[in-house]
Amino acid sequence: MGVHEIASGMNADPGLLAAQAGDPDAFGTLYHAHVGRIFALCLRLAGDSRRAEELTQDVFVRAWERLSSFRGESAFTTWLHRLAVNVVLTDRRTAWRRSRRFELTDDPAAFERGVDRSEGVELDLEAAISRLPEGARTVFVLHDVEGFTHDEIADMARIAAGTSRAQLFRARRLLRGWLER
Amino acid sequence: MTCESARNLIDSYVAGTLAARDALALEEHVAVCAECTIDLAAAGSLAGPVRALPRRMDPPGDLWPAVRQRLVRKRTPGWGALAAAAVLLIALTSVVTALLLDRRDATTASLASGAAAVRMVEAGYVEQALELEAALEQGRERLAPETITIVERNLDVIAKAIAESRAALEQDPANQDLRILLRTGHEQRVALLEQAVRLSREL
Numbered sequence A: 001m002g003v004h005e006i007a008s009g010m011n012a013d014p015g016l017l018a019a020q021a022g023d024p025d026a027f028g029t030l031y032h033a034h035v036g037r038i039f040a041l042c043l044r045l046a047g048d049s050r051r052a053e054e055l056t057q058d059v060f061v062r063a064w065e066r067l068s069s070f071r072g073e074s075a076f077t078t079w080l081h082r083l084a085v086n087v088v089l090t091d092r093r094t095a096w097r098r099s100r101r102f103e104l105t106d107d108p109a110a111f112e113r114g115v116d117r118s119e120g121v122e123l124d125l126e127a128a129i130s131r132l133p134e135g136a137r138t139v140f141v142l143h144d145v146e147g148f149t150h151d152e153i154a155d156m157a158r159i160a161a162g163t164s165r166a167q168l169f170r171a172r173r174l175l176r177g178w179l180e181r
Numbered sequence B: 001m002t003c004e005s006a007r008n009l010i011d012s013y014v015a016g017t018l019a020a021r022d023a024l025a026l027e028e029h030v031a032v033c034a035e036c037t038i039d040l041a042a043a044g045s046l047a048g049p050v051r052a053l054p055r056r057m058d059p060p061g062d063l064w065p066a067v068r069q070r071l072v073r074k075r076t077p078g079w080g081a082l083a084a085a086a087v088l089l090i091a092l093t094s095v096v097t098a099l100l101l102d103r104r105d106a107t108t109a110s111l112a113s114g115a116a117a118v119r120m121v122e123a124g125y126v127e128q129a130l131e132l133e134a135a136l137e138q139g140r141e142r143l144a145p146e147t148i149t150i151v152e153r154n155l156d157v158i159a160k161a162i163a164e165s166r167a168a169l170e171q172d173p174a175n176q177d178l179r180i181l182l183r184t185g186h187e188q189r190v191a192l193l194e195q196a197v198r199l200s201r202e203l
């Protein structure tokens, strides 16, 4: 058991193995390969670029701490994305209790700080997504953009799967209404 | 078809993966349901633009230096001390059991009372250790591999010390010092397991 059992269970990605063994440079390679997708996820969920930067850092620090629990049963990308969603939603729950700062996240201007303004069509949808109420935005991003199932979302967000479905349809209706104006 | 079952089919309908029969049933419902007409239209008009969204976006600044600074290998305070204690324990056990056995009073030794003496000392410890081992098994994946290695190595050391004291006490059941030695071994094992369980819960 111990190190060998953990290592033998996974796709032998040498970079991943080295990072698991505690090599920060190997972890840096993983970071650079995944940071774009994790930042996009954090930005869309948080709706605020500065907060998304903080969350992205937290995600990778947490991933480093938890790397030994990754057994290679799922793809590393899947594991990392679930961990990221968990970090963002946990932060939101505690932050909401601490202060009410997430009232500010429906501000589309805050979102655009992190987006290249030259991307015309995408920007419209991005801005519309950032205007969604938090519950609807969370489900829309996780289901339609990230591809999680309602059961997975229910599990991660601690809501009923039926609530997740209802929020998704609500989000889509709002988005379509805004985009067709 | 109910609105709920219609909604469950909308995504696969838009993706074109719905069986022809289900697709017809959905169309039939949508033709007479204003709500589902809206939902189908929304899903259809958003599918393309959502697919076109960039999957990756670079953060405005390089976050790696800040992340790298926070990557401190978590030290597990107390392991060093416990490991040293375990090593000391086995060294002591070997020497002390030899010394103690030397002065044993042969007349008190009997097989039956030897086993009884061991049972008396070990009562409670064995169950406690089993419970802690079960708790540790549950939290095990939260521990770093090197932590698990340290715990296991030390449990091995302690197990050897316990076995040695136990064998000695069986030969010399009246020896008070051997009882203390055996009890110390069990206490060490429980303390180590408790610390490991606590650590796995903190993480």
Ligand SMILES: [Zn+2]
Residues within 6 Å of the ligand: B002, B003, B004, B006, B029, B033, B034, B035, B036, B037
């Ligand atoms: Zn309907």
